[in-house]
Amino acid sequence: MDGTTAETILEVDGLVKHYPLTRGILFRKQIGEVKAVDGVDFRLGRGETLGIVGESGCGKSTVARMLVNLERPTAGTIKYKGEDITRLSGRALKAVRRNIQMVFQDPYTSLNPRMTVGDIIGEPYEIHPEVAPKGDRRRRVQDLLDVVGLNPEYVNRYPHQFSGGQRQRIGIARGLALRPEIIVADEPVSALDVSVQAQVVNLLERLQDEFDLSYVFIAHDLSIVRHISDRVGVMYLGRIVETGRDAEIYDHPTHPYTQALLSAVPVPDPDAREHRERIILTGDVPSPANVPSGCRFRTRCWKAQERCALEVPLLAVPAEFRFTEGPAAHDSACHFAEEKQVVPPEEPGGEPPAEEPESAP
Numbered sequence: 001m002d003g004t005t006a007e008t009i010l011e012v013d014g015l016v017k018h019y020p021l022t023r024g025i026l027f028r029k030q031i032g033e034v035k036a037v038d039g040v041d042f043r044l045g046r047g048e049t050l051g052i053v054g055e056s057g058c059g060k061s062t063v064a065r066m067l068v069n070l071e072r073p074t075a076g077t078i079k080y081k082g083e084d085i086t087r088l089s090g091r092a093l094k095a096v097r098r099n100i101q102m103v104f105q106d107p108y109t110s111l112n113p114r115m116t117v118g119d120i121i122g123e124p125y126e127i128h129p130e131v132a133p134k135g136d137r138r139r140r141v142q143d144l145l146d147v148v149g150l151n152p153e154y155v156n157r158y159p160h161q162f163s164g165g166q167r168q169r170i171g172i173a174r175g176l177a178l179r180p181e182i183i184v185a186d187e188p189v190s191a192l193d194v195s196v197q198a199q200v201v202n203l204l205e206r207l208q209d210e211f212d213l214s215y216v217f218i219a220h221d222l223s224i225v226r227h228i229s230d231r232v233g234v235m236y237l238g239r240i241v242e243t244g245r246d247a248e249i250y251d252h253p254t255h256p257y258t259q260a261l262l263s264a265v266p267v268p269d270p271d272a273r274e275h276r277e278r279i280i281l282t283g284d285v286p287s288p289a290n291v292p293s294g295c296r297f298r299t300r301c302w303k304a305q306e307r308c309a310l311e312v313p314l315l316a317v318p319a320e321f322r323f324t325e326g327p328a329a330h331d332s333a334c335h336f337a338e339e340k341q342v343v344p345p346e347e348p349g350g351e352p353p354a355e356e357p358e359s360a361p
Ligand SMILES: Nc1ncnc2c1ncn2[C@@H]1O[C@H](COP(=O)(O)OP(=O)(O)OP(=O)(O)O)[C@@H](O)[C@H]1O
Pocket: 019, 034, 035, 036, 054, 055, 056, 057, 058, 059, 060, 061, 062, 063, 220, 288
């Protein structure tokens, strides 16, 4: 679905999270700040999936934590159905939180090993008893196990009795318990074996249709979000540097950073792999406590010029594409944006394998 036509369910403007950088134990003195998130804007349409991609440390999890209200922004707004949730408190906040749930990266550490699967999935009902009366909870939890492809009879087992993929299914069932409208999935498959990743992604896609969910799907690798995302935002050092519909980003990227990320995506077809250009980025990602002036990507960009150090490029459709209406006409924060096809377009039918239930533990 194209997010430009669907009803907006979430709208993020100027989102900032700066952490103070301090020195000294007795007399703490602020010596700077870590600009973990430094001005992020996006919108999410109902039923849509927005993929957010970027290297480690670029601020993806910090954005996720702010979306589900685990952390307060330093500045900016997060509007859920038009209402700024960063200003809510008490009962109003609790009601909104119910509708925006998170699925975490690591199914090994995010599930309490001393709790049964039933208690883990049903725990959100302790905070929101209005969703499920006590007598009805066990049945609801069993329904949820069934929905995520696990045997409802596993309700009394413990997390260690499950495989990685199954544990992530448990995490997803827990995320669904309160019947949210939005799920923020922070690298939900990164800790899983490659063979299991596609199954969990397919499960998330099926659940999206079944429960009319909208997703913010975070990953560090563009190949993972390819099939599930309607739109993609590429993050670098606390900001989104390029954003557009799935095909615009994969087949017509205009930002050098996106092009470099794409050139590292695995290509299964050996012929296509041979024709693909590899762009190797030199240098490390700068520290978010010391962001370069002008374009924050300039210290690693092979196209950088003087202007790049002086002027911050805005996230907008670059002037040279503004009137073309072609697929390159999407937002890209680069003074010298240029279309470049890095990965050969996919043949039809290149979808991942269908969802398969996992074997019993
Ligand atoms: N509580 C905190 N205090 C200070 N700095 C923090 C805090 N939380 C995160 N950071 C810093 O903010 C930056 C962004 O972190 P974040 O976890 O959001 O990145 P990420 O994109 O999710 O990375 P990864 O792919 O490794 O999960 C990092 O440099 C991190 O060290």
